[in-house]
Amino acid sequence: MARHVIDGRPALDRAGVAAHTGAAYSTVNHWHRHRARFGFPEGFPHDGREWFWLDDIEAFHAAHQVAKRAELTKVDRRGDSDDLIGSGTAARVLGYGSYRNLPDTLYDHPDRVETLPDGRVRRLWFRRTVWAVADARTGRQSTGRTPGTTGARKPHPYADDPRLPAAIALLTEADRAGCDRRGLGVALAQQLNITERTAQRLLAAAYAASGTSSGQTA
Structure with missing residues (x-):
């Protein structure tokens, strides 16, 4: 059970918090373990389980997202939005030290592609495209895996045992x-x-x- 109404108020267990925020179950455990650092809400017992009020979780997650965005690299807003720039310049616009740090959402979707005489491909983006990608960042770090391939967390074999x-x-x-x-x-x-x-x-x-x-x- 991930969500339950208790005394007229919706509440979530840890699996429910993970589902509601889109975070991994292990991340929820990390937030809870270090709640003094993250400001994660205190839980409360009910029917032998730990629960969290939904509105407390939503307030926490909104504040957490704001804090994560504040940690992002500073974006260079100078220049004409219609300028076409290469990967190195795009990295500098985003505040990265190398084009290798460019997010896949940008690197894999150039606005223009040029084939150089030696056969290499040069990717180009409008400066406005790079700014848009910067504005869409949430602060969540990539795991290096394709989204959706990590699979659901496997429950304990006795997770549904009536005892x-x-x-x-x-x-x-x-x-x-x-x-x-x-x-x-x-x-x-x-x-x-x-x-x-x-x-x-x-x-x-x-x-x-x-x-x-x-x-x-x-």
Whole structure:
């Protein structure tokens, strides 16, 4: 479950935050782990899970995008918008040290192409095209992979197990009380009348759902 209405307000779990913001699940975990640095909202427990108010996430993400754009290189706005420029000049306009840093959205879509006597291809862009690409930047760094090829995050094998809420509740209770996690596997096995191995697997799924380190639970 990624989205749920709680007391009349829409809320998201971490998977929901990832889907709503377009960020990777690991990025959401990073934001949460370093929330003092990023200003990520505090979550709250509900039915054994951690949730975040949708409006808090939207406010955070809007501010985060503004901050990311502020970190972008300074764009050179000088010159005529109809000037045709090569890759080296385009890189300088964008504040990059080399044409190798040009984004694919620009490099792969030149306004003009010239074939040089030695057979090499020279790409040219109108200065206005380079400015438009600069204005469309969000600050998100490329992963070097074609968009859409990373695949969806694979859930834990026990992610949909009906016994998982009991494991999450036990973990949450232990953390709130400041108790050692060792022994939780035995306690959960006795509570659910299951084997300790199965209990350990359920606890591993609970850790994955909460984004915390598994620690020792023997």
